Every structure is written in structure tokens, then in C-alpha cells.
Amino acid sequence: MNWDDFKFIDLFAGIGGIRLGFESVGGHCVFSSEFDEDACKTYEANFHEHPAGDITKIDAKDIPDFDILLGGFPCQAFSIIGKKEGFANETCGTLFFEIERILKEKRPKAFLLENVKNLKSHDDGNTYKVIKSHLLNLGYNVYESVLNSLDYGVPQKRERIFIVGFLNNVRFSFPQPVPINQRKNLSNILEKNVDKKYYVNPRIRESRLSRIKDKNYPQPYISHENMAGSVTPHPYSSCLRAGASANYILINDERRPTEREMLRIQGFPDSYKIVLPYGKVKKQCGNSVSVPVIAAIAREMIKSLKRFEALGEEGALDSNKQFLLFA
Known part of the structure; x- marks a missing residue:
């Protein structure tokens, strides 16, 4: 497998922040899905493809084969700001199970999921236990960490949980923070x-x-x-x-x-096109991800996959330690 040129799918794609991060390490998107039509307009303007719509209506068999699944699945059901309904929210909370059915059908080598920090503590931790148990039952080794965008080069305090999984016993560590002298400050991003x-x-x-x-x-x-x-x-x-x-x-x-400043606060490049009015851009930026955080995770994932394939079992997790890592 050539991990310098791999295929991924972009679920709950929003305006493509996760896609940008994985394209930066050699990834090629073969399928995208997004429910919100305004987000689709922005996505199409920047990536020249209109995402497929409601993922609940898409048969997993119709999705092209891919190596990594990406999904910033809707977080409103778990957010501190939101109503914190979790899986009781039929329209948002249960969308995790759409990811599960696609993983079960397509069996990609790896995945990255993103959500609000509160996912880990929601319902006294039971919500995340359900999610993690379902991923483990599919045969994936799962890593999770809460990362703050401030530590990865953008001037925004944004804490999110990232869940990384591998079909094989791949040894993985989340990226280290960017040195302070390499981080952008407000003076760098203000117009x-x-x-x-x-x-x-x-x-x-x-x-x-x-x-x-x-x-x-x-x-x-x-x-x-x-x-x-x-x-x-x-x-x-x-x-x-x-x-x-x-x-x-x-x-x-x-x-x-400004619209451009909000995109810069999320780490989007200035080449990213703005095609909708202010209020819609604001909503899209708020729903998106910090691109440099995703790019840093993507680099570590590809590095880990390359090491595993190069070293075989020597690059794998120690099975005796696996329980401790994922308990």
C-alpha cells in the first residue's frame, strides 16, 4: 500500500476542513456526504464536487472503496452549549451508527472521527462507552484524545475530541503541540x-x-x-x-x-473561496474544524501506517499492552 497516495471518504463534510487536512498528506477524496445545502455550495466552490446528501439514504455498497474514513459527525446532541440529549436525539445523536454501518461494510484500514469535548463525559461517560465498544467490536484499535487548537498553530481556544482507529494493531500517538514560536497570533490573521x-x-x-x-x-x-x-x-x-x-x-x-478572519482562525488557507453571505459563513466556520489540527493528526496516522507496514509485527502494538491502552 502506498500511503503517499491513499483514498479517503469525507462524511458529514461541512465545508471540507477535515478534507483539507488529509489532502495535505497525500490523500485523495473519493466520496463526500453533507446534509446542509449551504455547506454543499461552499464545498463545491472549493473542491469542484457537490457532496452526496443525507448519509442515511446512501447504501454503503454504493460508496467507492477507500482506505480511511473521515467524519466530524454532528455534535449538537453532545455539546455543552446544546441540549445534551445524546443518543436520544434521533436526528443527530444516532448518526454515529451511520459511520458504524459503513465501517462494517467497507472495512477501511483506518478512521478519524471528531466531536465536541463533552462527548467523553456525556451521560456520565456512557455515551462514549457505547461508541467505543461498537468500534472495538468491529475489530478496530481505538485511540482518543482531546486536543486544543491553540496548541497547533491557530489563535483559537477550541477543544475537541479526536477518535482514531486502525484495523490492524498499529502503534499510534497523537501529535505533539507546535512550538510557540511557530504559532500564528492575532496580528498574523487580522485584515x-x-x-x-x-x-x-x-x-x-x-x-x-x-x-x-x-x-x-x-x-x-x-x-x-x-x-x-x-x-x-x-x-x-x-x-x-x-x-x-x-x-x-x-x-x-x-x-x-470578517469572513476571511473567521476562516483564518480555523486555519483555512486564504485561497479558500467565500461564496455565501456573512451569517452563513459564520455558521459554517463555527461548525467546521481547525485545519492544522487535522493535518497534524493525519501526518501521525500516515506515519504510523507506514511504520506498521514496513516493520510488520515489530511495528505493531504489544498485544499484552493493548488492554491497558484501550481500557
């Missing part, structure tokens, strides 16, 4: 000469400044207004969200981030 339409009403600015915790905080900063109304400045963005008020994060308490 110059921003249109006045992004600036907030003076009353909003005055209200924010009156509630800011550190009135002498150095610029540039991004302030975050939490649910209690407190305003806190940071040298990075708080987690981009899909459904929050447009003004919940502000740059220097003066203006909203």
Missing part, C-alpha cells in the same frame, strides 16, 4: 482596512467596554461575552460557534471578525 459594515453600533461598544475585565488589555485582542454577560479579552479567539449571536466575539471591542 487591514476592514469595511465599516463590520464595526458595531457605538452603544454596543460602550456596553462591552464598561464590562471588560481588564480595561488596559493590550491590542489586538478578541473579547468574548459569556452567557452571564461578562466580557473577557484574550490574545486569541474563544471557540467559534455556529449558533451564537454575531456579536459574542469582537475584535478590540470594535468590530466583528
Whole structure:
């Protein structure tokens, strides 16, 4: 197997953040699926293909053969912000089982799944136990870790759980954080000469400044207004969200981030095309992933797969340690 040129599928594709990460290490997408039509428009503008629609209506046998399954399956059912219904949410929570049926039918060598940090603790850990047990029962060795986007080169505090699985006993470690001097800061991602339409009403600015915790905080900063109304400045963005008020994060308490800045906060390249209005781009960025985090995981996955195939059993997990690793 040539892991410098492999095939993957992009499920719950959104605007293609996970795809970008795996293309960066030699991957070639052979199938994509996304339910939201606005996301499909953005995806098509950038990848020149319109994703298939509702995955629940797609027979796994009709999906082309592939080596790695990718899926940032919907997180609203497990989110701290959401209603935390989990598998009781029939429209979102159960979509994990669509991934399961495709893995069962196609038996790819590996997968990467992404979700909110709260997935691990939801329902006292029972939700994740169900997910993990189903993956193990399919014969996959499973690794999971919560990673923060701040540690991988983008100015955004965004903690997400990543679940990596291999059909063989592949030895895998999640990527180490990027050295601090190689991380982008706000000055690297903010645009110059921003249109006045992004600036907030003076009353909003005055209200924010009156509630800011550190009135002498150095610029540039991004302030975050939490649910209690407190305003806190940071040298990075708080987690981009899909459904929050447009003004919940502000740059220097003066203006909203532009479409390009939101994409940069998620680590998308400036070549990425913007084809929809502000509100829709904001939602799509909030629902997406931090591309550099995905790219870092992808590099480690491919490195591990290459090592396993080159070394055979010497590159495999010690079966005596497997219980400890995956318990």
C-alpha cells in the first residue's frame, strides 16, 4: 500500500476542513456526504464536487472503496452549549451508527472521527462507552484524545475530541503541540482596512467596554461575552460557534471578525473561496474544524501506517499492552 497516495471518504463534510487536512498528506477524496445545502455550495466552490446528501439514504455498497474514513459527525446532541440529549436525539445523536454501518461494510484500514469535548463525559461517560465498544467490536484499535487548537498553530481556544482507529494493531500517538514560536497570533490573521459594515453600533461598544475585565488589555485582542454577560479579552479567539449571536466575539471591542478572519482562525488557507453571505459563513466556520489540527493528526496516522507496514509485527502494538491502552 502506498500511503503517499491513499483514498479517503469525507462524511458529514461541512465545508471540507477535515478534507483539507488529509489532502495535505497525500490523500485523495473519493466520496463526500453533507446534509446542509449551504455547506454543499461552499464545498463545491472549493473542491469542484457537490457532496452526496443525507448519509442515511446512501447504501454503503454504493460508496467507492477507500482506505480511511473521515467524519466530524454532528455534535449538537453532545455539546455543552446544546441540549445534551445524546443518543436520544434521533436526528443527530444516532448518526454515529451511520459511520458504524459503513465501517462494517467497507472495512477501511483506518478512521478519524471528531466531536465536541463533552462527548467523553456525556451521560456520565456512557455515551462514549457505547461508541467505543461498537468500534472495538468491529475489530478496530481505538485511540482518543482531546486536543486544543491553540496548541497547533491557530489563535483559537477550541477543544475537541479526536477518535482514531486502525484495523490492524498499529502503534499510534497523537501529535505533539507546535512550538510557540511557530504559532500564528492575532496580528498574523487580522485584515487591514476592514469595511465599516463590520464595526458595531457605538452603544454596543460602550456596553462591552464598561464590562471588560481588564480595561488596559493590550491590542489586538478578541473579547468574548459569556452567557452571564461578562466580557473577557484574550490574545486569541474563544471557540467559534455556529449558533451564537454575531456579536459574542469582537475584535478590540470594535468590530466583528470578517469572513476571511473567521476562516483564518480555523486555519483555512486564504485561497479558500467565500461564496455565501456573512451569517452563513459564520455558521459554517463555527461548525467546521481547525485545519492544522487535522493535518497534524493525519501526518501521525500516515506515519504510523507506514511504520506498521514496513516493520510488520515489530511495528505493531504489544498485544499484552493493548488492554491497558484501550481500557
